[in-house]
Amino acid sequence: xxxxxxxxxxxxxxxxxxxxxxxxxxxxxxxxxxxxxxxxxxxxxxxxxxxxxxxxxxxxxxxxxxxxxxxxxxxxxxxxxxxxxxxxxxxxxxxxxxxxxxxxxxxxxxxxxxxxxxxxxxxxxxxxxxxxxxxxxxxxxxxxxxxxxxxxxxxxxxxxxxxxxxxxxxxxxxxxxxxxxxxxxxxxxxxxxxxxxxxxxxxxxxxxx
Amino acid sequence: xxxxxxxxxxxxxxxxxxxxxxxxxxxxxxxxxxxxxxxxxxxxxxxxxxxxxxxxxxxxxxxxxxxxxxxxxxxxxxxxxxxxxxxxxxxxxxxxxxxxxxxxxxxxxxxxxxxxxxxxxxxxxxxxxxxxxxxxxxxxxxxxxxxxxxxxxxxxxxxxxxxxxxxxxxxxxxxxxxxxxxxxxxxxxxxxxxxxxxxxxxxxxxxxxxxxxxxxxxxxxxxxxxxxxxxxxxxxxxxxxxxxxxxxxxxxxxxxxxxxxxxxxxxxxxxxxxxxxxxxxxxxxxxxxxxxxxxxxxxxxxxxxxxxxxxxxxxxxxxxxxxxxxxxxxxxxxxxxxxxxxxxxxxxxxxxxxxxxxxxxxxxxxxxxxxxxxxxxxxxxxxxxxxxxxxxxxxxxxxxxxxxxxxxxxxxxxxxxxxxxxxxx
Numbered sequence: 001x002x003x004x005x006x007x008x009x010x011x012x013x014x015x016x017x018x019x020x021x022x023x024x025x026x027x028x029x030x031x032x033x034x035x036x037x038x039x040x041x042x043x044x045x046x047x048x049x050x051x052x053x054x055x056x057x058x059x060x061x062x063x064x065x066x067x068x069x070x071x072x073x074x075x076x077x078x079x080x081x082x083x084x085x086x087x088x089x090x091x092x093x094x095x096x097x098x099x100x101x102x103x104x105x106x107x108x109x110x111x112x113x114x115x116x117x118x119x120x121x122x123x124x125x126x127x128x129x130x131x132x133x134x135x136x137x138x139x140x141x142x143x144x145x146x147x148x149x150x151x152x153x154x155x156x157x158x159x160x161x162x163x164x165x166x167x168x169x170x171x172x173x174x175x176x177x178x179x180x181x182x183x184x185x186x187x188x189x190x191x192x193x194x195x196x197x198x199x200x201x202x203x204x205x206x207x208x209x
Numbered sequence: 210x211x212x213x214x215x216x217x218x219x220x221x222x223x224x225x226x227x228x229x230x231x232x233x234x235x236x237x238x239x240x241x242x243x244x245x246x247x248x249x250x251x252x253x254x255x256x257x258x259x260x261x262x263x264x265x266x267x268x269x270x271x272x273x274x275x276x277x278x279x280x281x282x283x284x285x286x287x288x289x290x291x292x293x294x295x296x297x298x299x300x301x302x303x304x305x306x307x308x309x310x311x312x313x314x315x316x317x318x319x320x321x322x323x324x325x326x327x328x329x330x331x332x333x334x335x336x337x338x339x340x341x342x343x344x345x346x347x348x349x350x351x352x353x354x355x356x357x358x359x360x361x362x363x364x365x366x367x368x369x370x371x372x373x374x375x376x377x378x379x380x381x382x383x384x385x386x387x388x389x390x391x392x393x394x395x396x397x398x399x400x401x402x403x404x405x406x407x408x409x410x411x412x413x414x415x416x417x418x419x420x421x422x423x424x425x426x427x428x429x430x431x432x433x434x435x436x437x438x439x440x441x442x443x444x445x446x447x448x449x450x451x452x453x454x455x456x457x458x459x460x461x462x463x464x465x466x467x468x469x470x471x472x473x474x475x476x477x478x479x480x481x482x483x484x485x486x487x488x489x490x491x492x493x494x495x496x497x498x499x500x501x502x503x504x505x506x507x508x509x510x511x512x513x514x515x516x517x518x519x520x521x522x523x524x525x526x527x528x529x530x531x532x533x534x535x536x537x538x539x540x541x542x543x544x545x546x547x548x549x550x551x552x553x554x555x556x557x558x559x560x561x562x563x564x565x566x567x568x569x570x571x572x573x574x575x576x577x578x579x580x581x582x583x584x585x586x587x588x589x590x591x592x593x594x595x596x597x598x599x600x601x602x603x604x605x606x607x608x609x610x611x612x613x614x615x616x617x618x619x620x621x622x623x624x625x626x627x628x629x630x631x632x633x634x
Contacts, residue, residue, distance in 0.1 A: 012454065055500050057450035064451060096322045098312060101446055147323060148577045148615040178577045178611065186582035195497065 002029070002037050009041035010048070012058060014065050021072050031076040038066050042112040049197045056105065059196060063108050085116035087207035090138040092120030092129065093176075094153035099146035102176050102196075106142060109196040115203055126153065130160040133170065139207045141170045142199060143189070146177035154187040171206045173199060226423035230288045234425070234606065238486075238525055238570045239547045242603035246596055246632030247288040248625055249427055249572075251529075253612030254323050255621070256281040256293070263321050265314035267293075269300035271411045275418070282424055285625050288606075289427040290419050291488075294412035299324070302404035305397060307358030310442065323614055331355045332443035334452065337459040340443070341466055346370055352443070359397035362390030416482070428488040428527055430478020434512040435467035436460075437492045446493065453503055464511040471511075472518050485524045486550070489516075495532035501540075509540055520548045527572075530556060531611070538564040554610045562599045571599055572606040575624055580609060580616035585623035592627050600632060607632065 002024060008017045024034055045062045048054040089110050093103050100122050107119045118136050120128060133141060141161065143154045154174055161167050172189040175198070184192040193199045229244075236243035257267040260277035267274040271294070278293050300315060310331075313324035331352060332340060340347045346369045354364040365385045372378035385391055416426055433441070439460070440449035452460045475487045493499070494508035516526040526549045533555040534541070541551070542565055552572040553561055561571050575595070579587050592607060599605040607628045613621060 014454070055503075056498050057453055057500075057503065060447055060450045061454050096319065098318075098325045098327070101328065147325070148581055148612075149322065151578075151581055151615070180576065180578050182576070182578035182582055186578070 001033070001040060005034070005037045006041045006044070009038060009062065009065055009069070010044035012061050012065065014061075014068070017065055017069060018072070021069055025072065025076060031073045034073050035070065035077075038069050039112055039114070042066065042109075046109065046113070046197050046200060049195075056195075059105055059109065063105075063112075066112065086114045087140070087203065088116045088118070088136060088138040089140045089142060089203060090118050090120065090129070090133055090136055090170075091142040091144065092124035093122040093144045093146075094129075094150050094157055095123060095125050096153050097145045097147050097150045098122045099144070099176070102146070103142075103144035105196045106144065106175065106199045109200050110142075110203060113200045113203070115207070126156045126160045129157045130164040130166065133161060133166050134164060138170060140203050141172045143172065143174045143187075144176045145174070145179065148178050150176070150179075151183055151186060154183070154189065158188050171202070173202050175199065223421070223423040227420060227425055230423070231425045233288055234427075237604055237606050238550050240567070240570060240604040242634050245634055246600045246605055246607050246628055248607040248628040248632070249287045249289045250285070250609045250621065250624070251612045252278070252281060252291060252293070253614045254297070255613035255616060257297075258615070259284075259618055263314065264323055265300070265320040267297055268314060268324070269298075271298050271407070274298055275411070275415060278415070279418065279422070282419065282422060285621060287424070287625065290424045291427050292412055292415050292419075294408055294415055295431070298408055298411060302401055302408065305359065305400045305404055307397075309356050309358060323612075326441070328445045328447075329355075330445045330448045334444075334448065334456065337456065337463060341459070341462055343368075343370055344466060344470075354394075356442070357397075359401075360394045362388065362392070362394035365391055426482070426484055426486075428486040429482030429484020430475045430487045430524075432471045432475035432478075432487055432489055432515070434489065434491055434494065434508065434515065434528075435464035435471055436494065436508045436511065437490075438467050438471065439463050440493045449493070450499075453499070453507060457506075460507055464507065468511045468514060471515050475515075475519055475524065476522060479522075479524055486527050487519055487524050489526055489528040491528050491530050494537070495530065495534050496536050498532070501536060504537060505540065509537075513541075513543065516544055516549060520545050525550060527552065530554065533557075535560055541565075542568050544569060550606065552606075552608060558595060559598045562601070562605070566602070566604060570604045570606060572608045574608065574610040576610045577613075577616065580613065580620045580624070583620070585619050588620045588623040589627040592624055593631060596628065596632050603634070 005020045008020055021034060042062065045054060049059060091103060091107055093099055107117050110117045120132055143157055145154060158172060161170065173191045173193055174184060174187060174189045175193045179192055181192055191202050193202055233243040233247045237247050254264050256277040257264050260280045262273050262277055267277055274293055274297055282290055303311060303313065304316065310327055311324050312318045312327060314320050314322055336351065349369060350363055350366050353360040365388050367382050367385060372382045440446055444452060479485050479487060494504055519526045529552040531554050534553065535557045538561060546568045550570040550572055551565065553574045558574055565571055575588060575591055579591055595607065
C-alpha cells in the first residue's frame with residue numbers, strides 16, 4: 001500500500017494523484033495494488049462523510065479522481081479487476097421516476113465498497129425488479145425515488161418481490177427526496193437511508209464486509 | 210333591484226375577504242401578529258388529480274387547468290394561491306420548442322406522471338469563457354440549440370456581436386439566416402411566440418378570476434439563485450460540483466454574471482403582475498449538497514445580493530429552501546428584517562424559529578410523507594406542533610413541505626381546517 005497515494009486521494013488532490021500514479025506505474029508498482037489504494041482511500045472518504053467533514057460534492061469529486069486513476073492503471077492490468085465481491089445489491093429508481101443523481105452516487109459508493117451492484121437504471125417497472133431479483137439473486141435491493149409518486153411505486157415493487165416469493169431472501173432499503181421513516185413503514189421496506197454512506201452501512205450490517 | 214344589491218354586497222364581501230387575506234400574509238411577512246396563522250399550499254399537480262383530470266390534460270388544455278385550480282381553491286379556501294399557468298400549461302410551448310430539459314406527461318412520460326428534469330452538461334466546462342464574455346451570444350448559438358431541438362439550426366449562425374454595420378457583419382454575416390435549418394428554427398420561434406402569448410393571456414385571466422373569488426396570489430414573479438441557475442440549466446449538478454474544485458473562480462464569475470439577469474427576471478414579473486412577492490426555489494445549497502465553506506463562497510453571496518436588491522426595490526423575496534438547511538440558518542439570517550419569507554422543506558423548524566424569528570417570516574413544512582401515507586389526525590398533530598412552536602408571536606405561515614401532487618385530499622383538508630381553527634391568535 002502506498003500511504004502517500006491513499007492520503008492524496010482522500011484529500012481530493014486530483015493533480016497530485018495523477019502525478020503520483022504516474023510515478024508508481026513508471027516505478028513498476030503493481031497496478032492491482034494501485035486500485036486497492038483507491039479503495040482504501042474511499043474508506044477514508046466515507047468516514048469523513050459520516051463525521052460531517054465531507055459532503056456530496058466531495059463524494060462526487062473522489063469518484064472522478066478514482067475514475068481517472070482506474071483509466072491510468074487499466075492498460076497495465078492483465079485481466080481486469082479480479083477483486084472478489086462481498087455480496088450482491090440490486091438497485092434502481094422506481095417506476096414513474098426518472099431521477100438518477102442520488103441513485104448513481106449510491107451505486108458508486110457500494111461499488112467501491114466492494115459490492116457487486118446491478119443498476120437497473122431509472123423508471124424501472126415493478127415486474128422488472130422482481131424478474132431481475134430472481135436472476136441476479138441479490139442479498140439487498142435498493143429502491144430510489146425523488147418524487148412523491150415513488151411511494152406508491154416502491155410499495156408495489158415490494159409487493160411484487162413478495163409475490164415472487166423473494167421477500168424473505170432480500171433486505172430492502174429505500175432512499176431519496178421525500179423518503180423518511182414514515183415512507184419506510186408505508187412501503188414495508190426494511191430500512192430507509194439518508195445518503196449514500198448510509199446505504200453502504202446498511203449493506204455492511206446485512207451482508208457483512 | 211334586489212338581486213343587484215345582493216350582487217353588490219357579495220362583491221364587497223369578496224373584496225373584503227381578499228383584503229383580509231392579503232393583510233394576513235403581509236402581517237406575517239412583516240413579523241407582526243395577524244388575526245390567525247395564514248395557511249397556503251404548494252398545490253403543484255394536486256388540483257388536476259383532485260378534479261379528476263390527467264396531468265397531461267392540464268398541461269395541454271388551459272380550460273381544464275382553470276377548472277381544476279378553481280375547484281381546489283373553492284374547496285380548500287387557502288389564504289393565497291399560486292397562478293398555475295406559467296408552470297403547468299407548458300405542453301404546447303415545450304412541444305413547439307422540442308424542449309430537452311424536461312420530460313412531461315404526454316412527452317416521454319405517462320399521462321399521469323408529473324414532469325421531470327433531464328440533467329445534462331448543456332454548457333461544457335471549456336465554454337465558461339464564451340458565456341462570461343457574451344452570455345446572449347452563447348445562449349442563442351450554443352445553449353438554445355442544445356436544449357431546444359427546434360432551435361438546433363442556430364448553431365450555424367455567426368457571432369451575433371459581430372453583426373455591426375454595412376461593412377462589418379451585414380454583407381456576409383446574414384447568409385446563415387438563409388440556411389433551411391435556420392429558417393426552420395426561426396419558424397419555431399414564431400410559433401413559440403404565439404404559445405407564449407397564450408400562456409400570458411391565460412395567466413392574466415386566471416389571476417383576475419381568482420381575485421373575483423377573493424384569492425390573492427402568493428407570488429407575482431419567479432427567479433432563482435445564480436448558483437442554481439448555473440447548475441440546473443447550464444452545467445448540471447455533477448458538472449457544477451466538480452467545477453467547485455477544478456475551476457472555482459469561473460463558478461464565482463458566472464454567478465456574478467447571472468445575478469443581474471436573475472434580478473431583471475424577478476422585477477419584470479413583479480412589474481407585470483403588480484405583486485411584490487418573488488418566489489425563489491433553491492435547489493443546490495442545502496445541507497449535504499455542499500460544505501458550509503462552499504455555501505459561503507459559491508451559493509450565498511449572489512443569492513443574498515439578489516434578495517437585498519429585491520428588497521431595495523420594494524419586493525418581498527420568498528425563497529423556498531429545499532431539503533434540510535438547518536446548518537445554514539445563522540448565515541441566511543443576514544438579511545433586512547421583516548421583508549422576506551423563508552419556506553422550508555425539511556429544516557428543523559424550531560431552530561429556524563429560534564434563529565430567524567426576529568428577522569424573517571418562516572413558512573412550512575407539513576411533510577408529504579404524512580400528507581400521503583398517514584391520517585388527518587397525524588397531520589393535525591404535526592400542524593399543532595408547528596403552530597405552538599413557530600406560530601408564537603406571528604411571523605409564520607403554514608404550508609406543505611413541498612408540492613402536494615399526490616397528497617390525500619382529506620389530509621390536505623385537515624391541514625387547512627385545523628390551522629384556521631387552532632391558529633387563531
